[in-house]
Amino acid sequence: MSLHDLLIAPFSYEFMRRGLLSAMLLGVSGGLLGCVLVLRRLALMGDALSHSLLPGVAAAWLLFGTSTVALFFGGLIAGLLTALGSALLSRLTRIKEDAAFGSLFIVFFGAGVALTSKLPTRLNLADFLFGNVLGVSAGDLGLAVAVSGLTAAVFIVFYRSILLETFDPVFHRATGGRGGLVHMGFLTLTVLNLVAAMQTMGIVLALGLFLLPAVSAYLWCDRFISMLLLSIGLALLGSVTGILLSFHAGLASGAAIVLCLGLVFVISALFSPRYGAVGSLWRGGAR
Amino acid sequence: MDPSDQTIVRFSGATVRYGRLTALRDITLEIPCGSSTAILGRNGAGKSTLLRAVLGWQPLTSGEIRIGDAHPQHARPRLAYVPQRHAIDWDFPITVRGVVEQGRYPSLGLFQRMGRADRDQVEGALEELGVSDIAHRQIRMLSGGQQQRAFLARALAQGGDIFLLDEPFAGLDLFAAEELTHILRNWEAQGRTVLAAVHDPAVARRCFTRGVLLDTGLVAAGPIAGVLSPANVDRAYRQEHCVHDGRPRPPAAGDAQG
Numbered sequence: 284m285s286l287h288d289l290l291i292a293p294f295s296y297e298f299m300r301r302g303l304l305s306a307m308l309l310g311v312s313g314g315l316l317g318c319v320l321v322l323r324r325l326a327l328m329g330d331a332l333s334h335s336l337l338p339g340v341a342a343a344w345l346l347f348g349t350s351t352v353a354l355f356f357g358g359l360i361a362g363l364l365t366a367l368g369s370a371l372l373s374r375l376t377r378i379k380e381d382a383a384f385g386s387l388f389i390v391f392f393g394a395g396v397a398l399t400s401k402l403p404t405r406l407n408l409a410d411f412l413f414g415n416v417l418g419v420s421a422g423d424l425g426l427a428v429a430v431s432g433l434t435a436a437v438f439i440v441f442y443r444s445i446l447l448e449t450f451d452p453v454f455h456r457a458t459g460g461r462g463g464l465v466h467m468g469f470l471t472l473t474v475l476n477l478v479a480a481m482q483t484m485g486i487v488l489a490l491g492l493f494l495l496p497a498v499s500a501y502l503w504c505d506r507f508i509s510m511l512l513l514s515i516g517l518a519l520l521g522s523v524t525g526i527l528l529s530f531h532a533g534l535a536s537g538a539a540i541v542l543c544l545g546l547v548f549v550i551s552a553l554f555s556p557r558y559g560a561v562g563s564l565w566r567g568g569a570r
Numbered sequence: 571m572d573p574s575d576q577t578i579v580r581f582s583g584a585t586v587r588y589g590r591l592t593a594l595r596d597i598t599l600e601i602p603c604g605s606s607t608a609i610l611g612r613n614g615a616g617k618s619t620l621l622r623a624v625l626g627w628q629p630l631t632s633g634e635i636r637i638g639d640a641h642p643q644h645a646r647p648r649l650a651y652v653p654q655r656h657a658i659d660w661d662f663p664i665t666v667r668g669v670v671e672q673g674r675y676p677s678l679g680l681f682q683r684m685g686r687a688d689r690d691q692v693e694g695a696l697e698e699l700g701v702s703d704i705a706h707r708q709i710r711m712l713s714g715g716q717q718q719r720a721f722l723a724r725a726l727a728q729g730g731d732i733f734l735l736d737e738p739f740a741g742l743d744l745f746a747a748e749e750l751t752h753i754l755r756n757w758e759a760q761g762r763t764v765l766a767a768v769h770d771p772a773v774a775r776r777c778f779t780r781g782v783l784l785d786t787g788l789v790a791a792g793p794i795a796g797v798l799s800p801a802n803v804d805r806a807y808r809q810e811h812c813v814h815d816g817r818p819r820p821p822a823a824g825d826a827q828g
Contacts, residue, residue: 322659322662322663440680440681441680443672443675443678446672446675447672447675449662450658450659450662450664450672451653451657451658451672453653453654453657453736454651454653454672454724456627457622457625457627457649457651457653457734458646458651458675458676458728459643459646459676460676501663504663505663505664505665505708506663506664506665506668507662507663507664507668509663510663
């Protein structure tokens, strides 16, 4: 197989170009959001949030068919209900936020699986869960452009607020920052991006595009801005190699992208000179 | 001189209630300009609530706090804040300089970049706290004393004249605590006003000239030696008070909480 067959030929197909573009766009915004998720220790919450989108998407599918707009709002509503519901539960009952989130998302996910079993064909569930690059429509691509552009714009304009709220929320508040607003805005952006990434990555795997580049970058960087930029770079690299892998090996696109990013993560976790496992053992054990 | 020139923070009947719980009860008190004051009391006595009220982030149920002539929310540029050590994630990808630059963020507009004056202020703060040489280091790679100095430098870079410190001595080793004592004494000598929540009376005696002793209500305020008289300490630290109405409650069996 020539280099051309390996790298260029796959993109002679329209759906491959769309899939690649969509994955790269969401890699940019996912790479940014992932950094905040990692640093604020919200990684597992993000995972729960992504699962909770399923019933909204399935209900929208049942009611309105394949309309991108309907799927988007279905997922958005389900995600926001989970986020707001668990925030309310943790305020009004003795349940802590992690347990509230855990309980709500599993109920939502169960409802989603139940709904998808009612869908016309069985095949759709796998696409919902693990992504299918073949299914990226022009509408999906438009959504990816809008969501990715919005996320990047928010990070550029509110960079300092995001940094302060992530690093030292008490100081942010003490200097007149609107911590609650930043947090809610951040959750909303996360849901938007998860929904937009659903077609390429699938609900279960979408978070991989956010988390893995960020956590890998975290292992290399000593500055917030360089972590953000490296995270974007790794997400782009993972999207391109993952889409190619999915094409040549016939894998689900979400799985292929996550595998590529997973490799980067394992290499970083082992071999990052300062913060990797090998270096830490070499210097004499755990930090 | 007009007495208002000498008082920098004035509390008049300041009260904070969370539901039925009174966190701060009817505090009337004046903090003199250029003094270093320890806010003392046991856990739950209202130290943090008092600091947050001065910052204008904890609304008062009744009463008033004035900073100079202004409401706390309008005096924000005058206030600099140092949070507790344990609130900080020391693995965060940020350098000492990055932390100190944050001191300038509140005074920058949304689309405004750091200007020459901002950078000078950051350099000055790094210099004054002696952390210029380690400005490029990630914050985990510092000693406890250096970490504390980096956050004091951020407060300095804010450009205020009133410094609010939440438990600055908590979690510091002996050497770092000595260092901090030295810095705070210097600040007082330079006429900076420092207001710090302090848990340990012995520490307060060593490095603050004035004290405010709280037991949700005000037990005593003034020069530190008088505030920490045995009778006051006994009243504030040992005697059990019912937080709902502030009246002393006879000790009950199984009431071990201090």
